[in-house]
Amino acid sequence: MTDNELKLMSRRFRGYYPVVVDVETGGFDSKKDALLEIGAVTLKIDENGLMTPHNEYHCHINPFEGANMDPASLEVNGIDPHHPFRVAAAKDEETGVRELFRFIQKEMKQHKCKRAIMIGHNTVLDRDFIFAAAERCKISRNPFHPFSMFDTVSLAGLAYGQTVLSRAAQAAGLPWDSNEAHSALYDASQTAKLFCAINNRWSETAGPVWSDENK
Numbered sequence: 001m002t003d004n005e006l007k008l009m010s011r012r013f014r015g016y017y018p019v020v021v022d023v024e025t026g027g028f029d030s031k032k033d034a035l036l037e038i039g040a041v042t043l044k045i046d047e048n049g050l051m052t053p054h055n056e057y058h059c060h061i062n063p064f065e066g067a068n069m070d071p072a073s074l075e076v077n078g079i080d081p082h083h084p085f086r087v088a089a090a091k092d093e094e095t096g097v098r099e100l101f102r103f104i105q106k107e108m109k110q111h112k113c114k115r116a117i118m119i120g121h122n123t124v125l126d127r128d129f130i131f132a133a134a135e136r137c138k139i140s141r142n143p144f145h146p147f148s149m150f151d152t153v154s155l156a157g158l159a160y161g162q163t164v165l166s167r168a169a170q171a172a173g174l175p176w177d178s179n180e181a182h183s184a185l186y187d188a189s190q191t192a193k194l195f196c197a198i199n200n201r202w203s204e205t206a207g208p209v210w211s212d213e214n215k
Contacts, residue, residue, distance in 0.1 A: 001044065008045050009111040011210045016145060017113035018043050019104050020053075020195060021126045022188035024077045026069030028125065030132035034067035035093060036060070036079050038100055038130075039184030041192040042107045049208025051196040057103045058185040060090035064136060077182040094137035097130065104143045116143040119150040121165045121191045152194050159198045165190065172197040 009017060020041040027033030037060050044054040063069060063081055080086065091099070104116050120126040127149055134142050156168035166176050169190050174197065180186040203209070 005044075005046070006110055007112045008047065009043070010113045011212075012045055012049070013117060014211045015114040016117035016148070017104070017108040017111055017115070017143075018119050018150065018195075019107075019116045019144075020119045020188050020192040021123075021130065022120060022184045022191060023126050023129045024079060024182060024184045025073060025125075025129055026063065026067060026081070027073045029068070030125075030128035032068045033073070034061075034063035034069050034081065035096075035129050035133050036063065036069075036077070036081060037184040038096055039186070039188035040100060040103065041185075041188045042104070043192060043196065044111075047208075049203035049210075050200045053189065053192045053196065055103075055107060056185060056189070057100055059096040059099060060086055061093050061096045062087065062090045064093050064133075093133050094139070097133045097137060097139055100130075101134075101139065101141060101143055105141070108143060115145055117145050117148055117150065119152065119191065119195050121152045121168075121187070121194075123149045123151045150195065152191055152198070155198045156194060159201060165194070169194050 022039045023035060024037035025033050025035055040057040042054040043051050045051050069081060108116055118127050152168065153163050157163045160168055160171035162168040162171045165187065166181065169176050172194055174190065174193050
């Protein structure tokens with residue numbers, strides 16, 4: 001991509017760089033339950049305002065010491081935290097989160113953006129777990145906006161009348177593999193494609209939207 005093309009993203013969301021995030025966890029309490037897997041997808045944009053997925057980050061995470069893991073949650077996501085292959089590949093929480101932040105900061109800098117904004121499907125859960133992990137590990141350089149975010153639940157409900165990720169993706173004309181669902185990278189990738197489909201549908205109908213704030 002040329003330097004001018006990279007600068008386009010800085011004009012789309014007031015200088016915020018969109019990053020799609022999905023986490024798999026050992027429950028719903030970000031303070032007590034284990035963060036087990038992170039998937040993240042960055043986006044790129046063209047001069048017509050159309051977005052496509054760009055780069056990916058994926059990491060299995062070893063549970064932090066004393067972390068709770070609800071059997072019901074593990075049954076849903078299919079994760080065995082103690083499987084030998086997983087333990088061999090997984091990273092400690094601090095390493096995984098620091099690598100995620102470095103990945104985002106590098107992309108953000110290339111696209112001339114001043115801060116990242118998280119996109120997810122039910123983003124509050126993903127945000128809470130990433131922020132709680134950063135706080136536990138005393139990581140101060142968090143690239144994400146502290147409270148602003150995009151949620152494809154609301155956007156897909158508006159665009160397609162669907163709020164469940166699998167149904168919204170299929171309504172947008174995307175393939176869906178139930179065997180891959182609840183993998184953090186797969187869900188992040190599908191959420192990214194869904195977000196792009198909604199953005200592109202708007203851009204093709206209303207024309208590209210640019211902010212003059214970060215010209």
